Amino acid sequence: MIFEVFRQEKKGAPFTHAGSVVAPDATFAQAFAHEQYGRRQESVALWVVPRDAVNEVTDFHDELEKTYHRVDGYSLKAKLKEARERAGIAAENAARSRDAFSPEGRQ
Numbered sequence: 001m002i003f004e005v006f007r008q009e010k011k012g013a014p015f016t017h018a019g020s021v022v023a024p025d026a027t028f029a030q031a032f033a034h035e036q037y038g039r040r041q042e043s044v045a046l047w048v049v050p051r052d053a054v055n056e057v058t059d060f061h062d063e064l065e066k067t068y069h070r071v072d073g074y075s076l077k078a079k080l081k082e083a084r085e086r087a088g089i090a091a092e093n094a095a096r097s098r099d100a101f102s103p104e105g106r107q
Helices: 026-037 076-101
Strands: 002-008 016-022 045-050
Touching: 002 026, 016 026, 026 045
Parallel strands: none
Antiparallel strands: 002 016, 002 045
């Protein structure tokens, strides 16, 4: 039976896939995993999971089409350009308002 091994390098760190071990049962799998991935103290914790118990999720739906959740779907340059244009228009409008209400502009 094949078991997948996930290891944690230090407390608080995420678990990452370390590799696989072949063992007749979970007890042997834990011993083999400890020997291969933990005996030199390179791991503080191990998860040993039968390969059959690992489920793959591949079907992701984006019902709302919110591509800004992905880096490639959100153009920062375009958003900055729009913001700068709006800021420029706002600055022009503010300047016009100041000129209209200034003593020199009332003549």
